[in-house]
Amino acid sequence: MNDRPAVAISGLTKQFKAGVTALSGIDLEVQPREFISLIGPSGCGKSTLLRIIGDLIEPSAGTVEVNGKPAHRARLDHDYGIVFQEAVLYDWRTVSKNIALPLELLRWSREKRSARVKELLDLVELEGFEDHHPWQLSGGMQQRVAIARALSFDPALLLMDEPFGALDEMTRERLNLELLRIWDASGSTIVFVTHSIPEAVFLSTRVVVMSARPGRVAGLVEVDLPQPRTARTREEPRFFELVTEVRERLAAGGAELEVTA
Amino acid sequence: MSWAVVQRRVVDWAPAVAVFVLGIAAWQGLVAAFNVQEFLLPKPTVIAQTFWDERSSLWHAGIYTFKEALGGFALGSSLGIAVALVFAAFRPLGTAFIPFAVAASAIPIIAFAPIFNNWFGLLNPFSKMAIAAVLCFFPVLVNTLRGLTSVDPRAIELMRSYAAGRVSIFRRVRIPASLPHMFAGLKIASVLSMIGAIVGEYFGGPITALGVLILNASAYTNFPVAWAGIVVASAFGILFYGAVALAERLTTSWDPSRRDFHTE
């Protein structure tokens, strides 16, 4: 792994037509293997920022580099995988075929695909569900399939847009642990958008706090909790201190946040 | 209407207008260039001329047939809606009968045109109305029923939490939710009703009817008149469809599933 940043954002601004400024002057660097959370009030542009990193939306001004290349190039080179809040699985494909979708697009051979799908099913602990259809799975399981799919071609960067937002608290906490395990095993960099302060603190190495619209970086909070994190981590005093710190930064960034802790 | 809206409307319709102009021009040109027999396809200019010359008889024939279509549409659609309401209210009845309704719709209704003419009389407009009605009944039934029975379960649960009775749920939730589907069926029916009336007339009818006019014109090799009649039939069908589509727009402007094209 080289030492250039995984993601380098400079002077990023995004204005939508009708004069809405979603993001204003964002500067941010993400180092390889970091786990970054983006947190902020509704409308602060965190999802927009994520999409700009993924070259799914174009910035109005500023530069975005992923793996040292322009974001556009990175997308064409398949340098990242993305997970949305809805699993976006295809009804007409089995779990295995859903996971294999990007590999088909990348023209992997059938043998390579099967082998990789099997690895991934092990990774997300869904062995035995190869031939199930999405509607036969619970929400949490569907998201695990989506994560497996995003990791299928082993990208260096994983972009996640509130992936656990539609799930209940207990499933969420369990999937948080699983995600950390997967992060450790795959060695990827993760940029994670969330509404939940505890989730952001629990998962990340660093929390990026964003201000209300127009979105700016209101603060950066280093999360120095020890790795690997466990269910116990949530009960440590340091955890509560960090959650409070993030909350205060959010309030200072000037907005009512729908607090979930 | 603001200038921006007018501009948008113009831009929206420009491609269709362009295709129309190009189409007519191509028609005129190709018929001349390939020396197509007048029998097959007269030039648009010839048809237009005939249109003007015969406008009185064409108009009256068109209105006559349109009345049959309208009657059939009213009859068939109201029956379709009524039966759909019954099937939606008494589900077991619906589940038992819908396969038969579907099978019946698979029967080529054209086979029944001569029978209806025999039953109700060749010259009686009701025989053609009956054909149109049968053609309208099925699409309206199927679509309306689908609309009445594909409501989000949570909307029903909400009503139950208010201790709303079945009738109330029907009135306040199912029927409004079914309107877009119902209109989809009505649009199909509007076009089919006109066609049904003409098909019926082809098997026999008074000379005041459009179908008979077209048939006779063809028989006497007066093809420009036949084609002019076909254009009139089509025009009535389009206008009828447009009227139903307008009614749809006025009553269901809230529907978020309306996209930039009209399908169904």
Add this chain to the structure above:
Amino acid sequence: MASIAIEQPGRARVGEATHAAKRAGLVVVGVAVFWGLWEAYRWIGETLGITWPFRVDATNMPHIHDMLAAFNKPLQPGGPTLLHYEWHWALFTAKEALLGFVLGALIGFGLAVLLAHSRILRRGLLPYIVISQTVPILAVAPMVVVGLGTKGVTPWISVAVIATFLTFFPVAMNTLRGLLSPDPRSLELMRSYAADRRSVLWKLRVPASLPFVFSALKLSATACVIGAIIGETPASIQDGLGGAIVNFNQYYSTGPERLWATNIVCAVLGLVFFTAIVVAERLVLHRAPEHVA
């Protein structure tokens, strides 16, 4: 979207067999009910002398058993039975309908793919595609058959062309709707894979459109048979069901059961085509059960 817990796929298969048996039973019951109603109405109508909406007598409402018996009677004295003729007419019409179905489905599908990728083409062509269906194809049929005939096309193929005209429309419209049905998220996902248009078409749009396509094919199955019969009628083609209808209609009073018998054959033909599509749909589609009330 969070959904129900894991289903047991195995259990469904046992239920399916009894389900099919129930269905078959229901069909028998339905036919019996219809038969009963018909004969009852006829009996009541004749006894009471009902004349509205139509006169109830032997000519207007032949007994159903007479209609069925007509199949066994010879058409010409000493000649083959009606059934023999109906069978050949049905095959002839079926041939036209099948060709029309295939052509109509291909054209409809191709048109839908074209329109799905271009908003301008949609705006330009859709109105005319819809308008095309307002033309009474019955009136245009003779021109088509004779016109194509001068170019050396055999009549039954011309009739197939007419069947195509009625078939392509539901396929085009429903397929278009299906191709445009994937939500923005799915499209974003494809973008994130840098998938080209062809991949998006074949891996996302087409599979997503299949339920719509099948519902259109069910409509088309009946439309192609109707189109074939309509095509034969004014062009005076004698070898199919359309010609039979015209003839038996002319001589209705001398043998009303024959027209009815032919209608039964038309109904059966339509149902056969329809059922074929239903079976195909069962085999091809595995989709989430609809979660509606």
